[in-house]
Amino acid sequence: MKRVMIIGQPGSGKSTLARKLGARTGLPVVHIDHIHWAPGWVERPRDEKTRRCAEVHARPEWIFEGGHSATWRERLSRADTVIWLDVPLGLRFWRVIRRSALYWGRSRPDMPEGCPEQFNLDFFRFIWRTRHTSRQQIQHLIQHAPAEKQIHVLRSLSDVRGFLNSLPPAEAASSATGDAAHG
Numbered sequence: 001m002k003r004v005m006i007i008g009q010p011g012s013g014k015s016t017l018a019r020k021l022g023a024r025t026g027l028p029v030v031h032i033d034h035i036h037w038a039p040g041w042v043e044r045p046r047d048e049k050t051r052r053c054a055e056v057h058a059r060p061e062w063i064f065e066g067g068h069s070a071t072w073r074e075r076l077s078r079a080d081t082v083i084w085l086d087v088p089l090g091l092r093f094w095r096v097i098r099r100s101a102l103y104w105g106r107s108r109p110d111m112p113e114g115c116p117e118q119f120n121l122d123f124f125r126f127i128w129r130t131r132h133t134s135r136q137q138i139q140h141l142i143q144h145a146p147a148e149k150q151i152h153v154l155r156s157l158s159d160v161r162g163f164l165n166s167l168p169p170a171e172a173a174s175s176a177t178g179d180a181a182h183g
Helices: 014-025 032-036 046-057 069-078 089-102 121-129 133-143 157-165 170-176
Strands: 003-008 029-031 062-065 081-085 150-154
Touching: 003 014, 003 069, 003 133, 014 029, 014 062, 014 081, 014 157, 029 032, 032 046, 046 062, 046 069, 069 133, 081 133, 089 121, 150 157
Parallel strands: 003 062, 003 081, 029 062, 081 150
Antiparallel strands: none
16 A cells, blocks of 8 residues: 545545554655645635646655545546545534534644634535535546555444554554665
8 A cells, every 4th residue: 555545525534534544554645625725715726736636646655635536537547545435424514513613713634724624604515515426426436446446435433443453553564665765
C-alpha cells in the first residue's frame, strides 16, 4: 500500500480515516480541502485545483482523501488502494453537526488555516441534494476500477476499525515499504 484514494460523501469520515491510516502506515496524507479552499473560505479556480491534484497524484506515495471528482480517474489510475466510506446519511449529518460544534470558530486539522468552522445551512442542503447522485458516481467509479486495485468498501465505524486493525503496526509497515530508501 503506497497510494491510497479515500472517497465518500461529506461527513463520512474521510479525513479522520486518512489521519489514522497515515499514522499507521507512515504515508503522507493530503486533504482535498487544502486544495479546494484558500484562507477565508475562498474556493480556488477549477484549473488550479486540477493542477494541484495532479501534483499529488504524481508523487510516489500518498493517502489522498476527498473530492474534486474531475480528477478521480487520474487518481484511481495511480492509486493501488481505494477506500470508499459508504456510511448512512443520518450518521453523516450527525458527524457534520458534531464537527461544527467541536471546531466552531477554528480551522479543523483537515482544513487550511483561515477557514474557521461554521454552521452552514447551504452545506447541509448540498449533502441532502447530492445524497443519491454522489453515491451513484462513487459506486460507478468503484464498479469500473481496474481489477488490480485493492478496493475496500467500509460502511460503519466497526468496518473502519476492522480495516485499520488488519494493517501491520506502523514500525512493520515502514520496514515493509523499504524504510532504508527514505534514509
